Amino acid sequence: MNDKPRIDKLYTLSSENRKFSFSLPLRNKIRIGKRVYEVQLKSDEKYGTYILWKNRKYPVEIIRSRQNKYEILFNDISYIFTVETPFSLQRMKVLNSTRVKAEKEIVRAPMPGKIIDVLIREGSTVLRGEPLVILEAMKMQNEIQSPVNGTVTKVNTKANTNVMKEDVLVEIKVE
Amino acid sequence: MKINKILIANRGEIAVRIMKTARLMKIRTVAIKTVLEPNAMYLSFADEVFDNTEDVSEIPVFLDIEKLISIAVNTGSNAVHPGYGFLAESAYFAQKCLDNKIIYIGPSPDAIYKMGNKMIARRLALKNGIPMAMGSEGNISNEEEAVKIAERIGYPVIIKAASGGGGRGMRIVRKSEEMERMFITASKEAEKAFNDPSVFIEKYIENPKHIEFQILGDTKGNIIHLGERECSIQRKHQKLLEEAPSCALDINLRKKMGSMAVQIARAVNYYSAGTVEFLLDSDRNFYFMEMNTRIQVEHPVTELITGIDLIEQQIRVANKEPLQIKQEDVKLKGWAIECRINAEDVQAGFAPNPGKIEKLSMPTDSYIRVDTGIQEGSSIVSSYDSMIAKLIVQGKDRKDAINHCKMALDKVWIKGTKTTLPFFRLLVRNQKFLDGTFTTAFIEKDLDRFYYNSEYEEMLAAWLATKLFVDENLQESSIGSGSDNDNDMSPWLLNKRINQF
Numbered sequence: 001m002n003d004k005p006r007i008d009k010l011y012t013l014s015s016e017n018r019k020f021s022f023s024l025p026l027r028n029k030i031r032i033g034k035r036v037y038e039v040q041l042k043s044d045e046k047y048g049t050y051i052l053w054k055n056r057k058y059p060v061e062i063i064r065s066r067q068n069k070y071e072i073l074f075n076d077i078s079y080i081f082t083v084e085t086p087f088s089l090q091r092m093k094v095l096n097s098t099r100v101k102a103e104k105e106i107v108r109a110p111m112p113g114k115i116i117d118v119l120i121r122e123g124s125t126v127l128r129g130e131p132l133v134i135l136e137a138m139k140m141q142n143e144i145q146s147p148v149n150g151t152v153t154k155v156n157t158k159a160n161t162n163v164m165k166e167d168v169l170v171e172i173k174v175e
Numbered sequence: 176m177k178i179n180k181i182l183i184a185n186r187g188e189i190a191v192r193i194m195k196t197a198r199l200m201k202i203r204t205v206a207i208k209t210v211l212e213p214n215a216m217y218l219s220f221a222d223e224v225f226d227n228t229e230d231v232s233e234i235p236v237f238l239d240i241e242k243l244i245s246i247a248v249n250t251g252s253n254a255v256h257p258g259y260g261f262l263a264e265s266a267y268f269a270q271k272c273l274d275n276k277i278i279y280i281g282p283s284p285d286a287i288y289k290m291g292n293k294m295i296a297r298r299l300a301l302k303n304g305i306p307m308a309m310g311s312e313g314n315i316s317n318e319e320e321a322v323k324i325a326e327r328i329g330y331p332v333i334i335k336a337a338s339g340g341g342g343r344g345m346r347i348v349r350k351s352e353e354m355e356r357m358f359i360t361a362s363k364e365a366e367k368a369f370n371d372p373s374v375f376i377e378k379y380i381e382n383p384k385h386i387e388f389q390i391l392g393d394t395k396g397n398i399i400h401l402g403e404r405e406c407s408i409q410r411k412h413q414k415l416l417e418e419a420p421s422c423a424l425d426i427n428l429r430k431k432m433g434s435m436a437v438q439i440a441r442a443v444n445y446y447s448a449g450t451v452e453f454l455l456d457s458d459r460n461f462y463f464m465e466m467n468t469r470i471q472v473e474h475p476v477t478e479l480i481t482g483i484d485l486i487e488q489q490i491r492v493a494n495k496e497p498l499q500i501k502q503e504d505v506k507l508k509g510w511a512i513e514c515r516i517n518a519e520d521v522q523a524g525f526a527p528n529p530g531k532i533e534k535l536s537m538p539t540d541s542y543i544r545v546d547t548g549i550q551e552g553s554s555i556v557s558s559y560d561s562m563i564a565k566l567i568v569q570g571k572d573r574k575d576a577i578n579h580c581k582m583a584l585d586k587v588w589i590k591g592t593k594t595t596l597p598f599f600r601l602l603v604r605n606q607k608f609l610d611g612t613f614t615t616a617f618i619e620k621d622l623d624r625f626y627y628n629s630e631y632e633e634m635l636a637a638w639l640a641t642k643l644f645v646d647e648n649l650q651e652s653s654i655g656s657g658s659d660n661d662n663d664m665s666p667w668l669l670n671k672r673i674n675q676f
Contacts, residue, residue, distance in 0.1 A: 008655025010644065012637040020637040024654045026645050030638065032631070039638060048534045048590045051635055058632070059534075059590050060639060070643055074636035076589075076597045077628050078522060081637055083644035111526035112557060116363070134360065138527045138561060140343065140411065141364045165526075 007085050015080040105148045107170040109163040113137030117159050120170070124152045132170050133157065150174045177494050178202055178254040178278055182247040183221065184237055185258030187548035188565065189470070190217035193256050196486040205250045207236055211558055216550045225250055235558065237261040240268050247277050254278035254493060256486075260560070263469040264291050280493045282392075282468050286443040290466040293337050294375060299442045305435050305463045308454070310377035318358040321376060322351050328378045334358060336365030337373035342412025344368060347379050380462060382614040383454035384423050385409065388436035389477045390466075391488055392446040393498040400433040401481050402507045404450075404473055408602065410525055410618045415595065416602060417473035418512045419480050422573055422611035423455060432461055439466060447492050448474070448485050457614075472515070475546060475567045479511035510576040514566045514584070514599045518555040518592040521625040529557045530592035535564075538586035542569045542579045555592060563594060573611070577603055597626030 012020045028039050040052040041060070050057045051074070061073035068083045084092065117134040120126060131143040132152075154171035157163060180203040183190045194204045194217070206221035210228045218224050225246050227236050236242055238261055247255055255272050257263040263281070266288035272279040281287070289295045294314060300307050309328045314337050315321045325332045325348065334357060336344025344365030346357040358374070366372035385406045392398035405421030406414045424432070436451035450471050452464040474485050483500065492498070520528045531554045537545040547564035555561055568583050570576030581603040587596060607613050607621055618625070645654075 006655040007649065007653055010641050012641045012644075014633060014637065018633065020634060020641075022638065022641045024645070024649075026638075026642055030634070039635060041639065041642065046534075046536075047588060051639065053631070053635055056585075057588075058635065059588060060636070061590065062639075062643065065643060065647075068644060068648070070640035072636045072639055073593070074632055074639070075628065076594055077626055077632065078593070079633055079636045079640075081640035083641055110523055111520075112529070116367075131356070136367075138557065140413075141360060141367075143360070 005087075007087075009086055011084045011086070011089050013082045013084065103174050104153070105146075105150065105172045105174050106168055107132060107144060107147065107172065109135060109165055109167045109169055110142075110144070111135070111137045112165050113142075113163060115157050115159055115161050115163060115169075116141060118155060118157060120152050120155065122152055122155055126150060126152060126172065135163070144169060146170075146172060148172060148174045176253060176276075176278070178280075178490060180205065180222075180250070180252045181254045181256050181280065181490075182225075182243070182250060182252035182277075183207070183217070183258070184243050184255050185261060185263075186212065186215060186217055186237065187559065188217075188546045188562065189258040189472075189548070191220050191548050192546055193258065193486055194220040196484055196490070200487060200490060202490070205246070205252050207246065209236055211235075211556055212554075214552070215548065216553060217548050223250060235261075240265070240271055243268070244271055244275050244277070247272075248275065252277070254280055254490075256280040256489070257469065259469050259472055264467070266291060278493050280447070280489050282443075282445055282447045282449060286445050286449075287468045289443045290449075290468050291338060293335060293339065293465060296465060297375075300439055300463045303438050303442050305439050306461060308378040308380055308462045311375045314373040314375050315358075318355045321358050322354050324376050325351065325354065328376070331379040331381070332376050333379040334361040334374050334376055336361065336369055336371070337375055338369035338371040339365055344374065345412055380454045380456055382616045382620075383407075383456050383462075384421070384613075385414075385452065385464075385615050386421055386423065386432065386455045386461070387450050387452040387467075387471075388433055389471075389474070389485070390436055390440045390445060390449040390451060391483075391485070391492075391498065391500070392440060392449070393492045394446045394495050395497045396444070397498045398437050398440050398445060399498065399500060399502045399505060400436050400451075401477050401483060401505055403429060403432065404476055406473060407613055407615045408608075408617060409615055414473065414515065415517075415618075416512065416514050416599065417476055418510065418573070418576070419476035420507050420510070423459075428459060428461075435461075435463070439463060448489050454615075472562075472565070473513055475544060475565065476511040476513050479544065479567065479569050480507045480509055481505060482508070510570050510573045512568050512570075512576050512580050514580065515562060515595065516564045516566055516587065516589070516599075517561040517595045518563055519561055519595050520593045521595055521598045522593075525595070525598075525625070527557060527561045528593045529555045529561070531555075532563065532589065533591035534588060535590075536588040537564060537566070538583050540579075540583070543567070543583050544569070563589060563592075566599075577609065597628065601625065601627035 010022050043049040058075045063071040070081045072079050113135045116136045126146040130146045133144045135142045150172040153173045157169045182205045197204045203222040205223045208224050208226045262268040266284040269279045270284040311324045331349045334346045344361050346361040348357045362372045386403050388403050389401040404419045406417045408416040450467040453461045455461045518528045519525045535551045544567040549563050568579040570579050602608050
């Protein structure tokens with residue numbers, strides 16, 4: 001294994017297409033312009049886990065981590081990052097250039113609640129913005145709308161059923 | 176008969192709020208313990224706790240009139256405070272209390288009924304010369320009729336539930352093609368929420384401000400107003416931030432709207448605390464919308480600028496005491512802002528984000544008031560509303576209050592669920608909010624994102640993700656040694672964007 005090239009840098013990509021790079025070994029000092037600041041990850045009884053930066057505490061939470069994908073809650077805002085080595089980043093670029101556009105759109109429940117009504121059937125053609133199901137959560141009825149133009153290929157729910165956040169409700173073949 | 180023991184027919188922060196004043200007035204309180212929240216904070220504020228955890232009924236106890244009456248009788252409570260939500264605007268509940276010789280801390284059943292029925296309220300307003308948006312004469316029975324009326328008064332129109340409130344059963348319709356769908360959803364939602372599918376139609380006032388007046392009346396016929404609250408920061412008719420007074424009103428307009436509010440209250444012989452809601456358009460025309468016959472969530476901002484304890488006034492009025500405050504005694508002093516810190520995900524369109532509150536600490540200062548029913552370890556359950564706390568700040572003027580708000584927001588510490596805090600952090604930095612020119616369309620039209628993060632927050636989060644990756648995946652032997660010069664300048668924010676991954 002020793003002949004494997006050593007990693008001296010990591011690329012951390014946000015889901016909003018911003019790219020950060022960190023040299024290894026990872027230090028807890030970050031330079032902004034001419035000044036260097038210390039970043040500390042801490043945890044105590046009163047505050048739980050937090051990051052200390054420029055004398056201010058920021059609450060942090062690791063919501064999910066799967067392989068190289070991390071969802072971090074930082075000061076009440078969640079960020080999704082993919083951490084890539086120089087090799088995996090190269091591989092990803094190659095893969096992306098050959099991948100075709102997704103053809104299937106999966107509509108998921110944005111929040112837990114109860115399905116009040118299903119307005120489409122398998123085979124229905126839908127337009128972007130057209131309501132698919134009515135989801136009731138916290139006493140409000142919410143229209144879940146189609147994100148794309150297409151044909152409904154699968155309806156995974158029916159009226160009067162409870163759904164969890166992220167449950168698949170409808171699958172649509174994109175046109 | 177004077178009130179000596181109050182059954183609190185509610186939970187959460189409003190239960191706590193009522194009990195705090197009752198304690199000051201040396202009146203005993205009874206709170207109800209439910210199976211959903213057996214360790215809730217409000218229980219510790221009560222003199223007595225009625226254990227209802229054995230109750231397996233489908234309806235929550237706070238909506239169960241028979242049960243509440245029997246609890247009041249069994250605990251020897253001679254008064255009931257309904258709070259807000261649940262049965263707070265049920266004329267039937269208020270009547271049932273009176274029938275059982277229990278003092279209802281609120282207005283008369285008749286006033287609740289008349290103002291609760293939007294068609295009756297509209298007719299009363301019309302009769303009293305209160306300005307109103309054009310609308311249907313009565314309830315609408317089907318979508319064809321709806322289209323006909325909408326065409327007469329002109330689009331856009333708003334469908335409203337006759338027994339509604341709080342945004343439920345309400346839909347804006349911009350063209351006749353949308354009417355059928357909107358009519359059906361509004362009607363269904365109304366039936367579910369209020370047991371009454373009746374809806375009516377009104378001309379939709381585009382981009383108004385939501386201005387409401389706090390009313391206080393006694394059983395001797397005295398009615399005054401305590402100034403206005405500005406509640407235009409709302410999403411889907413759910414208020415998020417309220418302030419008092421409103422920068423859209425001057426003394427003259429306040430006087431005019433205030434006297435109209437008193438007049439509509441007088442039309443139903445109103446007593447106790449109530450709120451008259453108006454829409455104010457860009458030409459400073461105002462339109463009566465509805466009257467809420469209860470204490471409101473946002474009542475603290477009025478309390479802070481008037482120095483009047485509204486719960487105390489409700490209790491005194493229920494004791495048949497005459498108001499000690501005259502209209503000319505009401506002086507508005509300074510500015511107050513309330514932020515509703517809810518367990519909601521602002522990055523997912525304010526979707527409810529129920530969960531356990533693992534850490535909670537709220538700032539304390541002379542200019543800060545916090546009303547909450549949640550403590551560390553409490554859970555935000557999806558059966559109830561998503562409120563964690565109301566952060567209320569005061570200042571000598573609006574600018575001062577906003578500055579205080581900005582400081583206080585950074586000192587709130589909540590872990591365990593996502594909250595509306597990032598939204599308020601954005602708001603206190605938004606030019607339109609600072610100007611005061613925002614309307615009820617602000618959130619939908621003037622914002623392209625609903626949260627604020629400072630320049631380096633994302634980078635720090637990326638650093639954390641990278642640290643986790645290193646700790647989990649990389650052995651020391653596979654990490655390059657790095658040059659010493661590089662050590663203190665690890666991350667570079669690259670401007671280059673990658674196209675897709």
